[in-house]
Amino acid sequence: MLIGPPGSGKTTVGRMLAHRLGTGFRDTDADVETVAGKPVADIFVDDGEERFRELEAAAVRQALAGHDGVLALGGGAILSEATQELLDGHHVIYLQVGLTDAVQRVGLAQARPLLVLNPRSQLKRLMEERRPVYERLASIIVATDGRQPEEIVGEILKGLPA
Known part of the structure; x- marks a missing residue:
């Protein structure tokens, strides 16, 4: 299970x-979009963050x-206490990223509902607020800054139990 x-x-x-x-691979954001019949950004605009978080918690559950594959x-899924409890006992991999790399990867021009006003500042705030939860839930922490996905996957595989 990947968080970050x-x-x-x-x-x-x-x-x-x-x-x-x-x-197999599964992404809970994609599951939410399928259930809602619209993109995450539209759920935030049309239905609000609270409704999105309800759909997200149900998707994770x-x-x-x-x-039984990679999830x-x-x-923000880890904000739910119920989700935090559900993650207990699972292999949780926290993909740690710095602000500079996150900004480059997110592209900030994309539809990111929580990053509407002053996206760089909002992303920094979200990362700082959530970091302690990510770290507490993680059984493996992998730094991703300046690294290629193949290298990150290799580190994860080394850290997983045989």
Whole structure:
């Protein structure tokens, strides 16, 4: 299970990791979009963050119950205490990223609902607020700054139990 802020590489690394492990990949943000029938950004605008978080918590719960491959959680999924409890006992990999790399990867021109006003400042705030939770939940922490996805996947594989 991969956690981390926007731009940490959860989807990219998750797909590669799943391929290397010969298993499936699932992204809870994509699950939310499927259920809602619209992109995450539109859910925030049309229905609000609270509704998005409800859908997100349900998506995580369902994925943990029915998916045994690599799972990427949305950056804020770990804010839910119920989700934090569900992650207990799972191999949780925190993809740690610095602000500069996150900004480059996110592209800040993309539709990121929580990064609307002053995106760089908002992203920095989100990363700082969430870091202690990411670190507490993680069984493995992998720094991603300046690294290629293949290198990150290799480090994850070394850290997983045999």
